[in-house]
Structure formats: structure tokens, C-alpha cells
Amino acid sequence: MSFTYKYPRPALAVDCVIFGFDHTQETPELQTLCIERNIAPFKGKWALPGGFVQMDETLDAAAARELKEETGIENVYIEQLYTFGAPDRDPRGRTVSVAYVALVNLEKHHLDAGTDAKSAAWFPINKLPALAFDHKLVVKTAIERLRGKVRYQPVGFELLPDEFTLSELQMLYETILERTFDKRNFRKKIDGYGLLIETGGMRRGKPNRAAKLYRFDSKRYKALEKHGFLFEL
Amino acid sequence: MSFTYKYPRPALAVDCVIFGFDHTQETPELQTLCIERNIAPFKGKWALPGGFVQMDETLDAAAARELKEETGIENVYIEQLYTFGAPDRDPRGRTVSVAYVALVNLEKHHLDAGTDAKSAAWFPINKLPALAFDHKLVVKTAIERLRGKVRYQPVGFELLPDEFTLSELQMLYETILERTFDKRNFRKKIDGYGLLIETGGMRRGKPNRAAKLYRFDSKRYKALEKHGFLFEL
DNA sequence: TCAAAAGTGTTCTTGATACACCCATGC
DNA sequence: GCATGGGTGTATCAAGAACACTTTTGA
Numbered sequence: 001m002s003f004t005y006k007y008p009r010p011a012l013a014v015d016c017v018i019f020g021f022d023h024t025q026e027t028p029e030l031q032t033l034c035i036e037r038n039i040a041p042f043k044g045k046w047a048l049p050g051g052f053v054q055m056d057e058t059l060d061a062a063a064a065r066e067l068k069e070e071t072g073i074e075n076v077y078i079e080q081l082y083t084f085g086a087p088d089r090d091p092r093g094r095t096v097s098v099a100y101v102a103l104v105n106l107e108k109h110h111l112d113a114g115t116d117a118k119s120a121a122w123f124p125i126n127k128l129p130a131l132a133f134d135h136k137l138v139v140k141t142a143i144e145r146l147r148g149k150v151r152y153q154p155v156g157f158e159l160l161p162d163e164f165t166l167s168e169l170q171m172l173y174e175t176i177l178e179r180t181f182d183k184r185n186f187r188k189k190i191d192g193y194g195l196l197i198e199t200g201g202m203r204r205g206k207p208n209r210a211a212k213l214y215r216f217d218s219k220r221y222k223a224l225e226k227h228g229f230l231f232e233l
Numbered sequence: 234m235s236f237t238y239k240y241p242r243p244a245l246a247v248d249c250v251i252f253g254f255d256h257t258q259e260t261p262e263l264q265t266l267c268i269e270r271n272i273a274p275f276k277g278k279w280a281l282p283g284g285f286v287q288m289d290e291t292l293d294a295a296a297a298r299e300l301k302e303e304t305g306i307e308n309v310y311i312e313q314l315y316t317f318g319a320p321d322r323d324p325r326g327r328t329v330s331v332a333y334v335a336l337v338n339l340e341k342h343h344l345d346a347g348t349d350a351k352s353a354a355w356f357p358i359n360k361l362p363a364l365a366f367d368h369k370l371v372v373k374t375a376i377e378r379l380r381g382k383v384r385y386q387p388v389g390f391e392l393l394p395d396e397f398t399l400s401e402l403q404m405l406y407e408t409i410l411e412r413t414f415d416k417r418n419f420r421k422k423i424d425g426y427g428l429l430i431e432t433g434g435m436r437r438g439k440p441n442r443a444a445k446l447y448r449f450d451s452k453r454y455k456a457l458e459k460h461g462f463l464f465e466l
Numbered sequence: 467t468c469a470a471a472a473g474t475g476t477t478c479t480t481g482a483t484a485c486a487c488c489c490a491t492g493c
Numbered sequence: 494g495c496a497t498g499g500g501t502g503t504a505t506c507a508a509g510a511a512c513a514c515t516t517t518t519g520a
Contacts, residue, residue, distance in 0.1 A: 001239070008236040008288050012243050012329055055241050055327050059318035083316045083331050085292035094288050096245055098316050098329075167499075184501070185483065208498040209490035400471075417474070418510065441471040442517035 010085070010094040014063040015050030015135065017081065017099065017142035018073065020106035020122060021159040021172055028171045029124040030146075031106070032139060034131065035070055036119040041091045042132030048139070049120075050097065063100040071120055073109050077158040078102040082141050089134045097133075101142045103158035150176050154195065154231045157216040165203050165211035166190065173233060193231060195221055243318070243327040247296040248283030248368065250314065250332065250375035251306065253339035253355060254392040254405055261404045262357040263379075264339070265372060267364065268303055269352040274324045275365030279356075281372070283330065296333040304353055306342050310391040311335040315374050322367045330366075334375045336391035383409050387428065387464045390449040398436050398444035399423065406466060426464060428454055 018033040034046040049070035053062040059080065068074045078100050085096040106122070123129060125143060128136070150156050156172050157164075170186050190196060194217075201213040221231070251266040267279040282303035286295040292313065301307045311333050318329040339355070356362060358376060361369070383389050389405050390397075403419050423429060427450075434446040454464070 002237050003239075003241040004235050004237050005242075006235055007285065009238075009242040010245050010286065010288065012245060052240070053243060053318070053329070055243065056320050058320060059316060059329065080315060082313060083292060085286070085331070087289050087291060096286070096292065096331075098318070165499085182484070183499090184485085187500085188502095189482090204491075206498075207492040207496070209500075211499055398472085415511070416472090417512085420473080421475095422509090437518075439471075440469070440519035442473075444472060 008094075010096045011090070011092075012053045013050055013095055013097040014053055014059060014066055015048040015097050015099050015138060016063055016067050016078070016102050017048060017139055018067070018071065018102045018104055019125075019142070019146060019159060020104050020109065021175065022106055022122075023160070023168045023171050028175050030143075030175055031122040031124050032128065033071055033073075033120055033122050034129070036121070037132060038119060045132045046121075046123075046129045047132035048099075048135045053098075059098050060100075063098070063102075067100075067102060071109075073102070073104055076102050076104045076109075077155065081138075081145055084134055084138060086134060097138075099138045099142070101145060103146075103155060105159065105161055107161050147176060150233070152230060152232050154216065154221060157218075163199050163201055163213040163215055165213060166196075167211060169214075177233075189233065195224075195231075241327075243329045244323075244325075245286045246283055246328055246330040247286055247292060247299055248281040248330050248332050248371060249296055249300050249311070249335055250281060250372055251300070251304065251335045251337055252358075252375070252379060252392060253337050253342065254408065255339055255355075256393070256401045256404055261408050263376075263408055264355040264357050265361065266304055266306075266353055266355055267362070269354070270365060271352060278365045279354075279362045280365035281332075281368045282353075286331075292331050293333075296331070296335075300333075300335060304342075306335065306337055309335050309337045309342075310388065314371075314378055317367055317371060319367060330371075332371045332375070334378060336379075336388060338392065338394055340394050380409060383466070385463060385465050387449065387454060390451075396432050396434060396446040396448050398446060399429075400444060402447075410466075422466065428457075428464075 020031045020033065022029050022031055033049065035049045037043055037045055037047050049066055051066045051069070053059060057065065060078070063078060063080075064074065067078070081099040081101045083096060083098045087094055089095065089097070125139065128139065131139070150173070156169070156176065159172060160168060166187055169190065170181055170183065173186075174180050196214040197217050199213045199215050202210040203213055204210040253264045253266065255262050255264055266282065268282045270276055270278055270280050282299055284299045284302070286292060290298065293311070296311060296313075297307065300311070314332040314334045316329060316331045320327055322328065322330070358372065361372065364372070383406070389402070389409065392405060393401060399420055402423065403414055403416065407413055429447040430450050432446045432448055435443040436446055437443040
């Protein structure tokens with residue numbers, strides 16, 4: 001089947017930058033999920049999951065579909081990032097790509113879950129391999145967006161397990177923003193928003209005092225948000 | 234001339250939301266430039282300036298080109314906003330549109346300057362006519378972006394003449410953010426950044442005390458910006 | 467001389483920062 | 494019993510908010 005147009009059209013793709021946060025390591029890291037390409041161009045190179053937009057789906061749907069098809073990940077936070085359209089960004093011909101950012105809880109999305117998961121891997125964002133196309137730029141743009149967004153919207157919680165400790169939350173912010181926070185001041189601030197609920201559970205297992213577990217009160221956040229509330233860190 | 238593809242592709246367009254600020258009126262207003270369509274679909278309706286992306290130009294270049302072709306405006310601040318891709322947003326067939334926001338100095342861009350200027354008009358953003366396609370949504374998204382951006386980046390100056398008074402600057406911020414500022418606190422804050430230079434000129438003509446004119450020190454801003462400086466209002 | 471906007475400082479309140487010790491747990 | 498991270502309060506400082514009068518100009 002083939003199609004004819006009066007004027008040539010760029011191909012239209014979506015690509016996803018997927019961020020995960022590993023708080024279990026010695027030094028916690030923000031990571032991105034990449035796919036090893038098994039077809040040309042850039043065969044054998046790492047790239048962001050993505051693919052072409054179909055004629056009857058929205059861009060959001062295309063991003064969600066590619067995310068699921070290539071990594072098995074679904075039902076996660078995802079938002080449009082930026083559209084990349086340099087004429088030479090794809091050697092096959094003009095391809096414009098609408099990039100998305102997804103935030104996932106690493107624990108829920110260990111690999112081997114996805115269809116093509118054998119060729120997928122998480123990389124720390126400052127130890128990325130060489131990436132196909134202009135994907136290095138896409139990741140860089142996504143990191144900037146994440147850093148900007150995390151400061152005035154509570155998106156960071158998307159990167160944590162449903163239940164988390166205050167130290168984990170602090171580590172997350174410190175990792176993303178590349179700075180440190182004073183423990184007491186951080187807790188005071190977070191406390192002030194009244195957006196965390198003690199679950200009653202405790203995180204134990206390490207040779208130190210057990211830590212209380214919390215979950216994010218997204219209902220309350222949505223209610224506050226409507227009244228012009230500002231989360232700011 | 235016609236072109237054949239194996240898979241159908243959406244058409245790719247750019248659209249521009251152009252903001253101007255009229256500070257001469259009784260109640261100052263943020264305005265948007267619209268074009269009256271003289272071809273189907275939506276013939277006779279107002280729409281944002283825009284058109285299809287050519288195969289050899291970047292998205293930024295396409296937006297700048299359409300801006301110039303349809304309104305005569307060039308060399309202004311312009312940035313990518315968001316990409317709209319609902320499958321039914323264009324009755325002619327699947328068309329994805331990369332929207333841009335431009336900020337212009339109204340005084341420099343009175344109409345009749347552009348090629349098709351006879352069919353262009355400025356509308357206050359809260360008295361927009363019915364717009365073609367999903368352009369109402371595009372404008373709404375642009376306003377939100379402007380409101381967010383103006384608070385932590387000095388983009389507002391793009392909307393003013395090169396020389397402006399502090400009252401004009403304050404009116405601009407009050408109009409965009411839909412709030413008022415205390416005159417003394419506002420001036421103190423702006424002063425604190427050291428980003429305004431007195432030009433020596435005065436704005437006179439009204440039956441009240443003449444006002445000093447300033448210009449924005451963009452060199453100094455760029456220098457500060459590199460060292461992690463934050464403009465915040 | 468009047469109306470209208472320009473210009474200018476101080477006080478108070480609030481939020482941000484700095485800082486150090488005891489507690490519970492697993493080994 | 495010790496090493497490790499969890500948990501807590503106060504004092505200081507800086508920035509934001511509130512607030513009113515004098516000056517200059519054109520008509």
C-alpha cells in the first residue's frame with residue numbers, strides 16, 4: 001500500500017525520555033531507559049524508545065503506545081517535551097520527532113517486562129552511551145525540563161515507590177537538582193505543605209533506626225492546585 | 234509534482250501566537266494578532282498565522298517564515314510552545330501543528346506592514362473572535378506559557394518599546410499576571426536586579442510629572458544568566 | 467491652581483538558613 | 494556495644510508585604 005501527496009511531508013515520530021530514580025545505590029542516580037537498535041540506521045547503537053505516529057492516534061497516544069511496545073511500561077506519568085525538527089536529524093530522510101518525558105518508579109519497571117526488553121537498559125544520565133539521531137540533545141532538554149518542573153510541581157513523587165521515606169524523597173531532590181538540603185529544613189518545608197500521609201509502615205532492614213513510610217496525597221494536591229496553590233522547593 | 238510514500242504521513246504545520254502589549258489604552262491589554270482566512274477550510278474565520286513546514290527548513294525557520302509572510306513581522310522573540318496533534322483538528326486531513334509564541338513591540342508592528350496585512354488584526358486576548366481549527370486552545374496554552382515564563386525570565390521587555398517607563402513595565406506585569414503590585418516594592422525589586430539603564434530621556438506629554446525612560450540591559454542579563462542568576466518576580 | 471501620575475523609606479512579618487544532639491535498629 | 498541513618502527545635506537573617514506623602518507637569 002502506498003500513498004501519494006502533492007507536496008512531500010516530513011515523517012512524524014515520537015520519542016520518549018524515560019526517567020527512573022535508583023535510591024538503593026551508594027550514590028543515588030537518575031537514569032534513562034534506552035533501547036539498542038536492531039535495524040539501520042544506527043543499528044547496534046542505543047536510542048530512545050520511539051517510532052512513527054499513526055494516522056488515527058493523538059501524539060500522546062503514540063508516545064504511550066511506543067513506550068509500551070518497546071519497554072512494556074504503561075500507566076505512568078508522561079508529558080510532551082519539545083519537538084525536534086532539524087532537517088538532517090534522521091539519515092533516512094526528513095523526520096520530525098515529538099519528544100515526551102515519562103517518569104517511572106524503577107522498582108515497578110525492572111527490565112524483562114517489555115516485549116523487546118532484552119535490548120533495553122537503564123543508564124545513569126551522566127554515563128549515557130553514544131545515542132542515535134539527536135537523542136543526546138533530547139535527553140539534555142528533558143533533564144532541563146525535569147529540573148525546572150520538579151521545583152514548582154510535585155512530579156518527583158512519580159519517580160518514587162508509592163510508599164517512601166523522607167530521606168528517599170530528599171535524596172531524590174538532591175539528585176535531580178544537584179544540591180544538598182538541610183535535613184531539618186527539608187522536612188519542615190515538606191511538612192508545611194501537608195501533602196504527605198503516614199502510611200503506618202516502616203522501612204527497616206538496615207542496621208539503623210527504621211524510617212516512617214509516607215505516600216503522596218494527590219487528591220489533596222489536586223484540590224489545592226485549583227485554588228492557585230504553589231508547591232515550591 | 235507528487236510524492237509517494239509507503240505509509241501515510243500527517244501534514245506538518247506551524248502556527249504562531251503573537252503577543253503584543255498596548256500600554257497606551259485606558260486599561261492596558263495583551264493582544265494577539267490573527268489573520269482572516271480567505272480560503273477553505275474556515276474561510277472568512279480568524280486564525281493564527283501559520284502554514285506548512287517545508288522539507289528543507291527547521292521548525293524554527295518555518296515559524297519565522299510564516300510569521301514574516303503573513304504579518305510582515307520579523308526579527309522578534311520567538312520560541313516553540315507545544316505541538317498539537319489531535320487527529321481531527323484539521324478537516325482537510327490529519328495535520329499536526331507545532332505552535333510558536335512570538336513577543337513583539339506593538340509600536341513597531343502596527344498593521345499594514347505585512348504582505349497580507351489587510352486581513353490581519355490585533356485582538357485583546359479576552360475578546361478573541363471565534364478561531365479556526367483548535368487555535369483557541371493554542372492561544373490558551375500560549376497565555377499559560379507566557380504567564381509562567383514572565384515570572385522567572387525577563388521576556389516581558391520584548392513586549393515593550395526599547396525605552397519605557399517603570400510604570401509601563403509595572404502595567405505590563407500586572408496585565409500579564411492579572412494582579413497588582415505595590416509601586417514602591419515593584420521598583421525596589423526591579424532596581425535590585427540592576428538590569429535597567431536610564432537612557433536620560435523622559436516620557437512627557439501628559440498633564441503630570443514626566444517619567445524617566447529606561448532600557449533593558451540584555452548584555453548584563455546574559456552575563457549574569459551564565460552564572461546561575463535568577464530573575465524572579 | 468488643579469488633576470494626574472512620578473517618585474521615594476521605613477516598619478513589620480514571613481519564610482529561609484544555619485546548626486547539634488539523641489534515638490532506634492541490625493549486626 | 495557500635496555503627497548507621499532517623500528524627501527533632503531554636504535563633505538568626507533576608508526577603509516580601511504593607512503603607513502615605515511630596516514632586517513635577519500640562520492644561
